[in-house]
Amino acid sequence: MRRYFARKLLIYALTFVVAVTVNWMIPRFMPGDPVSAMVARARVSQPEAAEAMRSYYNNLFGFDEPLWQQYLHFWGALVRGDFGISIFVFPTPVGDVLLDALPYTLGLMIPAVLLSWFVGNWIGALSARRKVLDNTVLPAGYLLTAMPYMWIAVILAWALGAKAGWFPISGGYSLDIQPGWSAAFVLDALHHWVLPFLSLFLVALGGWAIGMRNMIIYELESDYASYLSALGAPQRLIRRYAFRNAVLPQVTGLALQLGVLVAGALVTEIVFAYPGLGSLILAAIQNQDFFLLQGAFLFIVIGVLIANFLIDIVYVVVDPRTRTGMAGGTS
Amino acid sequence: MSTLPDPAPEAPSAEAPVAEPGRESLHYAVRNPKLIIGVSLVAILLAVGAIGPVLLGDGNPNEYVGPQAAAPDGTYWMGTTTFGQDVYAQFVHGLRATFLVGVVGGAIAAVIAMLVGFLAGYRGGVTDEILNMLTNVVLVIPALAVLLIINAYMGVRSVAVQGLFIGLTSWPWAARAIRAQTFSLRTREFVDLARLSGSGTWRIVFREIAPNMSSYLFMMFILLFGGSILIASSLDFIGLGPTEGVSLGLMLQSAQQWSALQLGMWWWFVPPGAGITAIVGALYVANVGLDEVFNPKLRES
Numbered sequence: 347m348r349r350y351f352a353r354k355l356l357i358y359a360l361t362f363v364v365a366v367t368v369n370w371m372i373p374r375f376m377p378g379d380p381v382s383a384m385v386a387r388a389r390v391s392q393p394e395a396a397e398a399m400r401s402y403y404n405n406l407f408g409f410d411e412p413l414w415q416q417y418l419h420f421w422g423a424l425v426r427g428d429f430g431i432s433i434f435v436f437p438t439p440v441g442d443v444l445l446d447a448l449p450y451t452l453g454l455m456i457p458a459v460l461l462s463w464f465v466g467n468w469i470g471a472l473s474a475r476r477k478v479l480d481n482t483v484l485p486a487g488y489l490l491t492a493m494p495y496m497w498i499a500v501i502l503a504w505a506l507g508a509k510a511g512w513f514p515i516s517g518g519y520s521l522d523i524q525p526g527w528s529a530a531f532v533l534d535a536l537h538h539w540v541l542p543f544l545s546l547f548l549v550a551l552g553g554w555a556i557g558m559r560n561m562i563i564y565e566l567e568s569d570y571a572s573y574l575s576a577l578g579a580p581q582r583l584i585r586r587y588a589f590r591n592a593v594l595p596q597v598t599g600l601a602l603q604l605g606v607l608v609a610g611a612l613v614t615e616i617v618f619a620y621p622g623l624g625s626l627i628l629a630a631i632q633n634q635d636f637f638l639l640q641g642a643f644l645f646i647v648i649g650v651l652i653a654n655f656l657i658d659i660v661y662v663v664v665d666p667r668t669r670t671g672m673a674g675g676t677s
Numbered sequence: 678m679s680t681l682p683d684p685a686p687e688a689p690s691a692e693a694p695v696a697e698p699g700r701e702s703l704h705y706a707v708r709n710p711k712l713i714i715g716v717s718l719v720a721i722l723l724a725v726g727a728i729g730p731v732l733l734g735d736g737n738p739n740e741y742v743g744p745q746a747a748a749p750d751g752t753y754w755m756g757t758t759t760f761g762q763d764v765y766a767q768f769v770h771g772l773r774a775t776f777l778v779g780v781v782g783g784a785i786a787a788v789i790a791m792l793v794g795f796l797a798g799y800r801g802g803v804t805d806e807i808l809n810m811l812t813n814v815v816l817v818i819p820a821l822a823v824l825l826i827i828n829a830y831m832g833v834r835s836v837a838v839q840g841l842f843i844g845l846t847s848w849p850w851a852a853r854a855i856r857a858q859t860f861s862l863r864t865r866e867f868v869d870l871a872r873l874s875g876s877g878t879w880r881i882v883f884r885e886i887a888p889n890m891s892s893y894l895f896m897m898f899i900l901l902f903g904g905s906i907l908i909a910s911s912l913d914f915i916g917l918g919p920t921e922g923v924s925l926g927l928m929l930q931s932a933q934q935w936s937a938l939q940l941g942m943w944w945w946f947v948p949p950g951a952g953i954t955a956i957v958g959a960l961y962v963a964n965v966g967l968d969e970v971f972n973p974k975l976r977e978s
Contacts, residue, residue: 357810361817368823372830488965492903492958494910496929497950504938504946515938567974602850605819612821613911617933631829631916639829646822654817 347662347669354658358651365647369640370420395436402430402637429644430637434629440641443626448645450518451622454539455611458546459600466554467596471589473555474562483555490552495610499545499617506541513541518621542618546610550603557599561592594665601657604650702892705970712970715963722956726776729769738766738923749944756944759935767923768948774924775906775956778840782905785844787898790851795882797852798859809856816849821911828917836919839912843905851897858890892971899964903957910953925949 411419423429429440473483490498507515519525519535565571565588574584615624623642630638662668706712730738741761749756755764797808823846833839862868863886871881887894912918913926914933928949932938937945 357813358817360810361814364814365818368818369826372826488958488961489954492961493954494907494914494926494929494950496911496914496933497946497954500929500933500938500946500950504941504943508938508941602816605821608819609821609908609911613914616915627825628915631825636829640826643822643826646819650817650819 350662350668351658354655358655362647362651365644366421366424367417369643370417373636373640374416392436395433398431398437399433424644429641432635432638434633434635434638440637443638444623444641444645447622447626450620451611451615451624454542454546454615454620454622455607458543458611459550459607462547462550463554463596463600466551467558467593469551470555470558470560471562471585471592474559475566480559483559487552487556487559490548491556493549494613495545495549496613496617498549499542499614502541502545503617514538515541516619538618538620542614542620545614545617546607549610550607553603554596554599557596558592561595562588565589565591594661597657597661597664601654604653608646608650702970706966709966709970711962712966715959715961715966718955718959719963722772722952722959723776725769726772730766730773733766733769736766738763738770742766746940746942755948756942758931758945759937759940759942764928764944764948767928768925768952770923771925771928771949772952772956774836774919774922775909775926775953777836778843778909778924779902779906779956781837781840782843782847782909783898783902785841786848786851786901786905787894789844789848790855790897790901791887791894793848793852794855795859795886796878798856799863799878799882799886801860801863805856808852812849812852812856815846816853820846821908824908824912825915825917828912832920833917834920836909836922836924839909839919840905843908843912847901847904847908851901854897855890855894858893859886862886862889892967896964896967896971899960899967903960906953906957925952 427441429444432438432440432443435443469483470487473479503515507513514520514537518538519531520538523531523534525531562585566584571584571588574587575581611622612624612627614620615622616628619625623645627639627642629635630642736742739762742763743753743757743761745757745761746759747753747757747761753763753765755768757763758767793808793812797805797812820843824842827842828839833842859882868881868885871885876884909918909924910926910929913924914930916930918924918927918930926949929946932942932946932949937943
C-alpha cells in the first residue's frame with residue numbers, strides 16, 4: 347500500500363511540475379513580441395493598469411535574466427501564492443479573485459459529480475440484463491452522454507427558465523440580496539443553483555449508467571457468477587457480488603472523467619452566468635486578462651490533483667487487493 | 678464520457694483461427710440494428726455537410742442575407758439570427774467543420790496513442806516505465822484547461838489547427854488501453870515466432886500485433902473522434918474557437934452571446950446542439966454495435 351501511494355504521489359508531483367512548466371513556457375516561447383502584443387491587445391483604460399501589466403510581463407519574461415533564473419522566479423512567486431494582479435478586476439490579486447469564485451464552482455460540481463455517480467451506478471446496475479428497463483436506460487444514457495454540456499444547459503434554461511419561469515436563468519443569486527449566511531440568501535442561491543446543477547448531473551448520469559450496465563453484464567458472464575448460480579445461489583446474491591466487483595472500474599472511471607467534468611462545469615457556468623471559475627475564465631478571455639487565465643489553469647490542475655488523490659484513498663478502501671500489496675489499482 | 682471498457686484479458690480474435698473472419702463479421706454487422714442506425718445517422722449528417730453547402734452555392738454562411746430574427750419558414754428552413762444570417766447555411770457549413778475537427782483530432786490522438794501504447798506494451802521494462810509515466814501525467818492534466826491556455830495565447834485561426842491541438846492532448850486513455858492489449862498479446866507463440874525469425878519491433882507490432890486488435894483500434898478511433906468533437910465545441914463556446922469560418926460550437930457561442938435564449942429564438946440554439954448530439958450519439962451507438970459484432974460474448978442478449 348505504501349508503494350501504491352508513493353507511486354501515485356510521484357505522478358502527481360510530476361504532473362504539477364509539468365503543468366507549471368507548461369504555464370511558464372507557453373507565453374515565453376510564443377512567436378513574436380508577447381509583451382507589447384498583449385498590452386496592446388488588452389486595451390486597458392487605466393494607464394496604471396497598463397503599466398502594471400507591462401512591468402509584470404517584463405518581470406515574468408525577464409529578458410535580461412537567463413532562462414533558468416526566470417523559471418526559478420516563476421516558481422518562487424507561485425510558492426508565495428503570488429499569481430499576479432488581475433487586469434479584469436484591477437488591482438485585485440488573481441489569487442483572491444479565484445478564491446472568491448471557487449465556492450460556487452465547488453458547490454456546483456461536488457454534488458453534481460457525486461450524485462450522478464451514485465444514481466448512475468444504481469440505475470445502470472438495475473437495468474443490466476433486464477430487458478424492459480435496459481431498452482429505455484440504454485438509449486437515454488447514450489443520448490445524455492452525447493450531449494454537449496452547454497447545450498443541455500441552454501435547453502433547460504429555455505424550457506424550465508425562460509418558458510416555464512420556474513427557475514432564474516442567470517447569476518448565482520439575485521442582485522437585490524446581500525450575499526451572506528441569511529436564510530433568504532441561501533434559499534435564493536439554491537434557487538439559482540438548481541438548473542446548472544441539473545444540467546451537469548444529467549449529462550454525467552448517462553455515462554455512469556451505461557458504464558455500470560456494461561460492467562455488470564461483464565461480471566454476470568464470469569465464471570464465479572456461473573458457479574454461484576450452479577450452486578443455486580439466489581439471483582440477488584449473485585448480483586450483489588457482481589455489483590461490488592463492477593464498482594471498482596467505476597471508481598477509476600471517476601478519476602479519468604474529472605477533466606471532462608471540470609470542462610462541463612466551466613461551460614455550464616458560462617450559460618447561466620454563474621459566478622464561478624467558468625465565468626471568470628470567459629471574462630479573462632474577453633478582457634485578455636492572462637494572469638487570471640493562467641491562475642485559473644493552475645487552480646484547476648491543483649483541484650484535479652487533489653480530487654485524484656482522494657479517489658486513490660477511496661480505491662484503497664474499496665479494493666482490498668491494494669492494501670495487501672497484491673495488485674489492483676491502475677498505476 | 679468516452680472510455681472503452683477495460684480490455685478483456687485475451688483478445689477474442691487471436692483464439693482458434695476462424696475460416697473467414699471478415700465474412701463472419703460482415704454477416705453480423707448487417708444484422709445489427711445498433712450499428713445500422715448509428716452508421717446511417719452519421720452518413721446522413723456527413724452527406725448534409727458535404728452536399729448542403731454546394732447546393733447553397735458555397736457562399737459565406739456568415740453573410741447577412743435575410744430578415745432579422747425570423748422564425749423557420751419555407752425560405753429559411755432554420756430561421757435567421759438577430760443579424761439576418763441564415764441558420765441553415767451556418768448549420769451545413771458547421772457540420773463540415775465539426776466532422777473535420779473530429780477526423781483531425783481523432784486521427785492525431787490515435788496515432789500518438791498507438792505509438793506510445795505499442796512501444797510501451799511491447800518493449801516493457803524501462804521504456805514502458807517512462808512512457809507509462811508520461812501517459813499518466815498527461816492523463817491527469819485536464820485537456821480543456823491546457824487547450825484554454827494554448828488557444829488564448831496562440832489564437833487558433835483554422836479548424837485544422839484546433840484539431841491538431843486537441844489531438845495532441847487527448848491521447849492518454851487510448852494509449853493506456855492499447856498498452857494493456859499489447860501486453861496480453863506479446864507473449865503469444867506467433868509473436869515469439871516472428872521475433873525468432875528476426876523481425877524488428879515495428880514490423881512485429883504492425884504485422885503481428887496490430888492486426889489482432891484491429892477491431893479494438895477502430896472502436897478506439899471512433900471514441901477519440903467523438904471526444905474531439907465535444908472538446909472542440911466546448912472551446913468554441915468559451916470563445917476560443919477558430920477565428921475564421923463557422924462551426925456548430927461557434928453557432929452556440931454566438932447564440933449565447935447575443936441572448937437568443939432571452940429572446941426566445943430557439944431555432945438559433947437548438948439545431949447546432951442537436952447536430953453535435955446526433956453525431957456523437959450515433960458514433961457511440963455504432964460503437965456498441967461494433968462491439969457486439971466483434972465480440973461473440975455480447976451477441977446473444
